[in-house]
Amino acid sequence: MADGKEVFADDEDLVDFIKKEKENWDLKGQKSRLHLRADGKVHFTYVRRVIRAAAAAGVNEVIFVSLWSRSS
Template sequence: MSSKLRKASSADEEEAKVDMSPMIDMVFLLLIFFIVNATAIVVQTDPEVLPPVAANSLKQEDGRGRIVINVREDGKYTAENFNVILADEADIFDLVKEEKEKIDSLGLVPKLHLRGDQDAVFKYSRTAIRAAAAAGVDQVIFAVYQTHKGLRK
């Protein structure tokens, strides 16, 4: 009798299959979730500033927590919104202090992103670094190009 049962049950059995539709739906939902939550970090550049070329430079992957200061060839300073000109070291200090507080509240480490023109004298950059240090920002990223390709001068 057991052999009759086996034959009867094996003839009607179909191969077990897993339905992949819910898994594919879940993958698409996760993909949409991560795309929506990703933040694009864009650093505006001052067209008056042409950074120097350093062949051995490395591209910074993490753009969060940056406080951008542009140093023009004539020694003028601008913030990331390059329409605002910073008159002196006190203005740089105030800007960095204000931005540092915002960045600290997000739980990030503030860094000075210094974009100095290749023809600017280093003492202008040193002034910006000194003001940032006085405001409590001790990490500095120097902006440079890796090649001469595409430079305007």
């Protein structure tokens, strides 16, 4: 499982990572899902890239949580 600190060189690298994780889930008989979490500082462009990479890797179920933080 990714720790949230993984850096990917490009979108293809991200797709490859997700495909490998999906294969592991499939071997265990688990449904492949992407749990994606972002705070208010993350531009949606990056979120969209991850969702598209997941779709390209065959993961079609995305659980997305946006963390809201109050500005001081």
